[in-house]
Amino acid sequence: MTTPRDLLIITMDVESSRPVEQGELSLALAGAELIDLVDAEVVTLDGERILPGTQRTLGDRLLDEAASSLTRQEPYETVEDWLWRRGRGLATTYRAVLEAEGDAARPRHHWIPLRTGPAALTDSPARRQAAERWTAGEPVLAGLAAAVGIQDKPTEEIADLTDDAVVTVLAAVHDAATELEGVRQRRRIEEAAFDNIWRGQ
Template sequence: MTTARDLAIIAQEPAADGPVEPGTLSLLLAGAEVLDLIAAQAVVLDGDRIVPGGQSPTGDRLLDEAASALVAQEPYETVEDWLWRRGRGLSSAYAEELERTGLTTRPRGRRIPLRTGRTELVDSAARREAGERWATGEPTLAALAAAAGLREEPAVGLTDDVVTVLATVGNAVQELEAVRQRKVIEDAAFDNIWRGY
């Protein structure tokens, strides 16, 4: 399993804090894909730029798709640019992939399947493996989860490349949250104008 797929599975688990917002999850998944591609030696980082290496298939459909989407010409793409470009709608792509591969299912009503967008994880080896990585606090997965606010403990023992990617992911998540907060404030101000306040 890849870090991105494990993160998608963990994000589907019922949590006391509620689900991860799709935009935030998409940024985290895009960052996890970079980390998976580094681990597969399909890319290397040159500063904050993603330099494609050998295009060897990883065996994971979405990760192979990510590898083929890399900018292959200099000056290459920065990690930040990748997060925003690749992350667009990525949480939906992973949710669909989990359902397509049988790792999630739609809850069934008494007579017909419910027509909600909600899916539930099935008991599978992939779910248990992701849960084990989560429970043991595997550093990369823990650091990505901390960026989403799912975990608080800092990760230790990370390489410079991993730290670079995680710092960029953290900044992107904060930027997205600032945009969300600004929108809430603007919407509230607009509502107040219409109400005559």
């Protein structure tokens, strides 16, 4: 399993301090992919820039797609640009793969032939592995989960991270999630003001 898949499973399996928004989750999944690519030595970070290395198969279709989508010409892509570009719709993509591989399924009622409602996790090795990683307080997973609201603040383990690349990616994910929430709040305020104008308030 990969960090993005573990993260998605955790968001479906662990009670959150606030609803997990799809935009923030997609950004965090893109960050998780980048961390796995760094770990696999497919990329390195030079400050904020993502430097691609040798192309090779990683054994996971979505990670391979991520690796093949890397910008391979200077000036290389920044971590922030990667999150926004790669993250577009990524939560939906990962959920579809989770269902296709049997790690999640939509409920089926005998009086409704089609599967309806949100997908729920099945009792699978993938779910157990993600749970073990979460219970162990693995700092990368904890940091990504904090960005999507699974826990209110990063744990002590995150503060102990010494890998500069991982710290850079986690910081960028948190900044992007904060920016996205800010945009959402401004939109709500603007819509409320517009409604008030039409109501004559």
